[in-house]
Amino acid sequence: MQLEQIKQLANEDMLAVNKVIADQLQSDVALIQQLGFYIVNSGGKRIRPLITTLAARALSSTNDSHITLAAIIEFIHTATLLHDDVVDESDKRRGRDTANALFGNSASVLVGDFLYTRSFQMMVSLNEMKVMQILSDATNVIAEGEVMQLMNCNDPSTTEASYMEVIYCKTAKLFEAATRLAAVLTQQDEKTEQALADYGCYLGTAFQLMDDWLDYAGESESLGKNVGDDLAEGKPTLPLIHSMQHAEAKDAELIKNVIEHGDGLAHLDAVLSIIKQTESLDYTYQQAEKHAQMAVDALAVLADSPYKQALESLAWLSVRRAN
Numbered sequence: 001m002q003l004e005q006i007k008q009l010a011n012e013d014m015l016a017v018n019k020v021i022a023d024q025l026q027s028d029v030a031l032i033q034q035l036g037f038y039i040v041n042s043g044g045k046r047i048r049p050l051i052t053t054l055a056a057r058a059l060s061s062t063n064d065s066h067i068t069l070a071a072i073i074e075f076i077h078t079a080t081l082l083h084d085d086v087v088d089e090s091d092k093r094r095g096r097d098t099a100n101a102l103f104g105n106s107a108s109v110l111v112g113d114f115l116y117t118r119s120f121q122m123m124v125s126l127n128e129m130k131v132m133q134i135l136s137d138a139t140n141v142i143a144e145g146e147v148m149q150l151m152n153c154n155d156p157s158t159t160e161a162s163y164m165e166v167i168y169c170k171t172a173k174l175f176e177a178a179t180r181l182a183a184v185l186t187q188q189d190e191k192t193e194q195a196l197a198d199y200g201c202y203l204g205t206a207f208q209l210m211d212d213w214l215d216y217a218g219e220s221e222s223l224g225k226n227v228g229d230d231l232a233e234g235k236p237t238l239p240l241i242h243s244m245q246h247a248e249a250k251d252a253e254l255i256k257n258v259i260e261h262g263d264g265l266a267h268l269d270a271v272l273s274i275i276k277q278t279e280s281l282d283y284t285y286q287q288a289e290k291h292a293q294m295a296v297d298a299l300a301v302l303a304d305s306p307y308k309q310a311l312e313s314l315a316w317l318s319v320r321r322a323n
Contacts, residue, residue, distance in 0.1 A: 001212070001306075001309050001310055001312075001313035002313070004315060005319055006054075006310045006313060006317075007050075008018065008039065008113060009054075009306055009307070009310055010050055010053050010054055010057075010310070011082040013053040013057070013066075013067060014046065014049070014050065014053065014069070015175060016048075016064065016067045017049050017053065017067055017071050017074070018308040020067055020068060020070075020071040020278075021036075021040055021071050021075070024071060024075070024118055024122060025037060025040065025118075027114070027285075030130060031103070031107060031111070032111055032114050033054075035099055035103050035108070035111045036111055036114070036115065038099055038103075039081065039082060039099045039104070039111075040074070040078055042093065042096055044078075044193040045114060046074065047106075047211070047242055047314070047318075048073045048074060048077050048174060048175060048176070048178050048253055049070035049071065049073055049074045050070075050072075050314070051179055051200065051203065051311065052070040052073055052139040052178045052179065052181070052182055053066055053067070053096075054307050054310050054311050055178070055179045055182035055183070055199075055200075055307075055311065056069075056185065056186060056264075057180075057305075057307040058132050058302050058305055058307035058308045058311060059183060059186040059188060059192070059196075060184055060186065061185065061186050061304070062183070062186075063127055065184055066185055066186075068122055068125065068126060069131070069178075069181055069185060070178075071101045071181070072119045072122045072123060072135065073118040073174065073177070073178045074253050074270075075115045075116075075118060075285070076084060076115070076116065076119050076135070076139060076142070076174060077174060078112075078115055079094055079112040079113070079115035079119070080102070080112075080117045080142055080146070080174075081093070081205050082099055082108045082109070082111060082112035083108075083109060083112045083146070084146070085098040085099065085100050085108065086108050086109055086287050087101050087146070087150065088204070090229075095210050099111070101164050102252045103275040107276065116139070118154075119135075120135075120136075120260050122135075123135055126185075128184070128185070130184050131181055131184060131185070134177050134180060134181055134184065137139075138173050138174055138176070138177040138215065140250055141169050141173045142170060142173055142174060142299065144170060144175070145166055145168070145169025145170030145171075146170060146171050148162075148165065148166045148169060148170075149166050149170055152235070153235055153236075154165060154259060154260055154261075154262055155232065155236060155259070155260075156236060156244065156255070156256040156259040156260055158236040159204045159241070160238065160241050160242070163236065163237065163238055163241055164205075167205055167208045167209070168201070168205065170280075171204045171205070171207065171208040172200070172201045172202075172203075172204030172208065173201075173204070173225065174204065175200040175201060175203050175204030175207070176198075176200040176201040176204065176234075177197075177200070178196050178200055179196040179197065179199050179200035179203075180186055180193055180194075180196050180197035180200060181230070183195075183196040183197075184195060184312070187312055189207055191216055191301060192201045192302075193299050195298050195299070195300070195302075198294070198295075198298040199295050199311065199315075200295075201296040202291045202292070202294040202295035202298060202315075203291075203314065203315055205291040205317060206288045206289070206291035206292040206315065206318050206319055207318045208294065209284055209285075209287050209291065210286035210288045210318060210319050210321065211232065212237040212238055212239060212271075212284060213238075213239065213281060213288060214227060214240050214321075214322075214323065215230045215231075215237065215239075216228070216230075216231075216272060216275055216281060227273050228268045228271075228272075229235050229272065229292040231250070231258065231259075231265065231268060232262065232265045233262065234259050235259075235263055235310070238280070238283070238284045238287065239275050239280045239281055239283075240255055240259065240271075240275075241286050242278065242280040242283050243255055243274050243275050243278045243280040244256060246278040246279075246280070247277070247278050251274045251277075252296070254267065254270060254271070254274070256275060258271060283317070284314055288319045289317075289319055292315040292318060292319045293315075296316070297301060299311055299312060
């Protein structure tokens with residue numbers, strides 16, 4: 001199933017999600033609305049709310065509580081983007097100016113806080129303690145992941161295990177919550193709930209691995225950011241970690257120094273050459289594909305339906321994309 005077919009399948013639900021998002025962005029404070037609408041409508045893939053709605057439909061949801069849940073998930077994700085861009089001092093995302101570049105760091109952080117708190121107000125409206133428990137835990141783990149990533153910046157001794165832990169906390173955890181909660185809201189048994197959680201976790205991991213792969217293998221125009229941005233920020237992602245482990249000593253030392261000093265763009269061509277020699281992009285891609293397959297395998301508990309097929313297709317599309 002192609003992405004356009006998946007979007008068409010979920011179109012009615014996603015229109016409803018977008019309406020909830022627009023309604024919940026309403027505020028008497030003009031800057032909140034202005035900045036909130038800018039970031040929410042900045043051309044994101046909306047994959048997290050999409051998998052929430054698809055999972056709920058695959059589990060035969062009989063009400064619209066998954067619509068509110070999908071909007072909550074998107075608000076939490078958007079809040080993390082606002083805070084991320086301030087921490088990373090980013091000025092471009094998806095080819096557009098970041099909110100902090102346009103509105104300033106203070107406004108971005110505070111509107112991110114508004115989105116977090118609004119998402120918790122919306123959680124209360126679902127009147128499900130387990131939803132509150134899972135989402136509050138996920139939000140806390142995401143914050144831990146952000147701090148862990150900050151600690152790993154400019155640290156060439158970061159291990160693959162540490163990197164994977166950051167991916168789980170920073171990215172996969174929200175994917176995991178998005179699909180697990182579809183099972184919670186439709187009152188599935190424990191086995192099905194765990195299977196949906198596994199699907200989200202593996203999908204999120206594959207998605208982030210591909211983001212890190214694209215940072216070295218993509219094209220700036222389609223990425224919406226510059227190739228090598230992670231290198232410029234001193235982030236030791238899997239392509240660099242694998243390269244340091246398998247490169248000749250002098251090449252490994254070059255990458256180590258680049259990570260430590262954050263002057264990666266000056267050495268981008270040399271680093272790209274080392275990554276190619278050590279087949280580190282191939283390794284990263286293989287890891288992404290492995291997690292996509294694990295995501296598909298987790299869906300075996302579901303009865304066949306167009307929604308299950310869409311979830312399976314999304315797993316493979318996540319690793320076969322240009323941005």
